[in-house]
Amino acid sequence: MLSNGHPHAAWAHCSFGLLCLLQVFFKEANVKQIDVPTLTGAFGILPAHVPTLQVLRPGVVTVFNDDGSSTKYFVSSGSVTVNADSSVQLLAEEAVPLDSLDLAAAKANLEKAQSELGGISDEAARAGVLISIEANEAIVKALE
């Protein structure tokens, strides 16, 4: 980690941490690029990315390793921090590898949530169903 006296160092890697509540997927791993879905849009984080804080929204996180392979994870929500020293912390409430999700179950959940939406008037419950719809839509889109 370089001190603040070297603002434009050439970084080859991001030191990446992908943490969810129950599991640590990556911890201080050196990766080339990470694609994250945030509330303001999806963007890719490369080494020497401008420091930023973002809030995640349900979607797919793609991690491009050093050797060129990529792994995908589905995250429910959380936050991502890019620091000045090119370390990235992705704190997700829940994160699962993409291939452990079932497309049929996701589609069924999505239809159920959409039909529930019509019958609810309470604000808080409506928000809950909308969140469920958004998450299921994202899962379906990711798996197709």
Place this chain on the structure above:
Amino acid sequence: MFARTSAAVFLPQCGQVRNMATLKDITIRLKSIKNIQKITKSMKMVAAAKYSRAERSLKPARVYGTGTMALYEKAEIKAPEDKNKHLIIGVSSDRGLCGAIHSSVAKAMKREIAKLSGAGKEVMIVNVGDKLRGLLYRTHGKHILINCKEVGRKPPTFMDASVIATELLDSGYEFDQGSIVFNRFRSVISYKTDEKPLFSLDTVASSENMGIYDDIDADVLRNYQEFALVNIIYFGLKESTTSEQSARMTAMDNASKNASEMIDKLTMTFNRTRQAVITKELIEIISGAAAL
């Protein structure tokens, strides 16, 4: 604690001073202590099982917690000294018989309150756990903002942490900075009362190093802060549960050992008393026979 409880149950007399306790008294006492030993042994087993589960889930939670704090450390966010409203979250639980867990958190909180009140700042506290409320409400009742019950029965989840955070944010207390006091787990036999800082939205937004973080609007920052608050509370809860279970295991283990000691001593006394009774009867018979 165990010694005091047993003294309340039994006759408060120590061995040497006792006047010729009858065999009946000693038998009753022996039976009670044996029961208590069984109870403390089983409590130790339960605590050991809960402890191993808690420790296993602590590992990812720890990485998660340090990941959350990483931003604040890397950006070197420090609260300005002149801010007046403070918040202290004390994390403990509802159940006792776990050694000095609750009293150490309460002591740390009392020290902080005294220091901050002495400097003229306003302090409010959040008690997570009924035991803390019991320890603090008499002397620091007017500082208590929120009390949380039903803590410690089941392993803590992210939902619990978010409920606490929601209550705190809804309470309307606009704190400028705060800290969370909890028992950090070090090993099976040791824990340490630790304090982690909490920063309010304004402090983070106006900190000088935040300027280097690009593309942040107030909404995103607020979401981020709330999420970070829940994360820190979750981290504190996890560490605290693990420390509590290990402390309870140790306490119950000591209690069982003490009970075994008492049983040994009492069995000795019982046998000696029994032999004394027999000897007395023999003497009576013999002196009676000699008198004839």
